[in-house]
Amino acid sequence: MPPRSRVTVGATIRVPADAYRFGKGPLTLWITEVLSVGRFEGALWAELRGHEVNPDGTLRIRQRFAFVRVDRAVAVEVPSR
Numbered sequence: 001m002p003p004r005s006r007v008t009v010g011a012t013i014r015v016p017a018d019a020y021r022f023g024k025g026p027l028t029l030w031i032t033e034v035l036s037v038g039r040f041e042g043a044l045w046a047e048l049r050g051h052e053v054n055p056d057g058t059l060r061i062r063q064r065f066a067f068v069r070v071d072r073a074v075a076v077e078v079p080s081r
Contacts, residue, residue, distance in 0.1 A: 006073045007034055007046045012053060019072030028053040028076065029066055037070065044070040053078055 006013055008031065015027045035047035048066050051059040057078045 006075050007031060007037065007048060007068065007070055009034060012076050012078050013068070013073040014076045015066075015068050015073050019069040021067040023066065027066060027068075028078075029064075029068075030059055030078070032063065040067075046070050046073075 010031065012028065012030045015029070017023070017025050017027075020027050029048065029050045030053055031048050031050040033049040035049060037044065037046045039045070046068050048068055049063055050066070051061075051063055053059060
């Protein structure tokens with residue numbers, strides 16, 4: 001899968017803790033908006049808005065922002081989505 005296709009509106013991605021800003025632990029995010037994509041520190045990064053996905057597949061109510069390293073994002077299937 002080409003890197004940019006992982007970070008599209010409607011996709012759910014999982015990103016390790018060292019590949020996004022700002023947060024603690026791995027991030028699973030359902031993307032609602034891609035604000036920008038560009039180079040930062042030698043890698044392609046995306047500014048995203050979306051909802052974190054809980055372990056049971058439900059979405060957290062509050063929307064959040066994440067700055068994600070595109071090449072480290074993995075598309076995931078969420079059972080209840």
